[in-house]
Amino acid sequence: MDAIATYALRLGDDSLILGQRLGEWCGHAPALEVDLSLANVALDQIGQATHFLNLAGALEGEGRDGDKLAFHRDVMDFTNCLLVEQPNGDFAQTIARLFLFAHYQELLFTALTASKDARLAAIAAKAVKETAYHATLVSDWVVRLGDGTEESRARMIAGLDWMWRFVDELFVMDEVDAAAIEAGVGVDKSALRGAWDQRIDAVLADATLERPAARRPVLGGRSGRHSEHLGHLLSEMQFLQRAYPGATW
């Protein structure tokens, strides 16, 4: 896969894995309204994944479509960031993960609408509206939980603490990003960090929460070095395709 195809693949993998994780909540959320909204976000992410992965397959030109990419790769070939594959944990941990990611994704997609690749720009233009809603929804929950009860505050702090080591990876640039920028197709993610910090800090302040202390980043997702969690997620997600090779659904 060349750099531009890989670029699309990474975007698709982020959305796919996050959508898969959020789908785990369906039917089990703390309130009916929350069930509806988490399913909504999951659905948006699965939709984005479908577009990005189909594009990655088309750019690769070897006959793989989004389904082939989603259901027939092993851990080492997945390129999502480590943040999105983290387990749901309790509701606060789920909110922490979505909070950190949704703001990143909104900034990224906003910039990506200017991509010279018309297909990437079109997907981003559609997805950025969805992501803006996710960022608003999840920020409201961070504020409610942070400035709610003692228990919710403690859980929100623990959720952020779990996720914080995976933040830096979102903004790391490598040769794939460099090639995509060179071609006028990709986004300079490192340039998004300032705006992301401002957004996160503003919400945390409203939630009366401290920003977690900087820590040593855990990296590797983009090059297939994942957490132990991803293999289990994939074995569940890919079960039917693996058990019935060659069948269509």
Place this chain on the structure above:
Amino acid sequence: MYTTDLSGKGKGKAEAAVAEDPALVAAFEARVANDEFIEPKDWMPEAYRKTLVRQMSQHAHSEIVGMLPEGNWITRAPNLRRKAILLAKVQDEAGHGLYLYSAAETLGTSRDEMTEALLSGKAKYSTIFNYPTLTWADIGAIGWLVDGAAIMNQVPLQRTSYGPYARAMVRICKEESFHQRQGYEIMMHLAAGTEAQKRMAQDALNRWWWPSLMMFGPPDDKSPNTEQSMRWRIKRDTNDELRQKFVDITVPQAEAIGLTVPDAALKWNEERGAYDFGDVDWEEFYAVVKGEGPVAKERMQARVKAWEDGAWVRDAARVHAEKRAAAKLAAE
């Protein structure tokens, strides 16, 4: 989804003992007989109110519990398109639950009270959800058969006498009809697939057929509330009428995709212009109503766990709202 009225017998008698102004009752009966909608602020007999709260909350609970068997396959849906469709479908069920709880609340019972009744085992939900979803074909079978049966039950409810319920049903019916087609499309695809997929589809039909027929509730001669509900136009067709209609529509659909309905007694009756079919196992039905369905314990356990695990979240939202309201007041 839909649940028939699964309440015990004889409740009506105690309710009827409450004296109500005969003139008000007569005026109410006349409006209902005239097919007028009854609205939340209108006078209504207490028994009508109670019957509606029972039926609407059972219906809402069925939507919510019904999310579980299908939710069981969201993470394992076989491709991206099926995953998105299933997520959207289960989300629709949550939405239906929400409209129905809201419509039921207009009768003076809060959503929390209704939820409490579900979790304590006091309120019922449709027996169908106490059967497990074992394979992907079950997702097809549920959409095709369970939503298909639900539509039979629900289309007449769009003209039910209580306005908020009837209006909620208009939207719900549109979505259910979409779900039914999606389910049938899954089955079509499996039935035209590999041998293993065909086997999966037939097995799902074998397991879901009879429980689907049970969804219409007990036979008419054993349905304690049917007569009054028909008079009040809360219900517009009898259980047996709807069951027959479902069989007549569904059997040709099974034949069209090469699946066999698991009923040796099934036979087209030229004279009646309808299918004759075998006896439903009512002993099983009543056992499942009583909570003895194969996965009844798992379903209730999942609902109770979601409710209890979520308590701190709901508390936090409430406390936060109070804090903000107090701060706003202080600033004024």
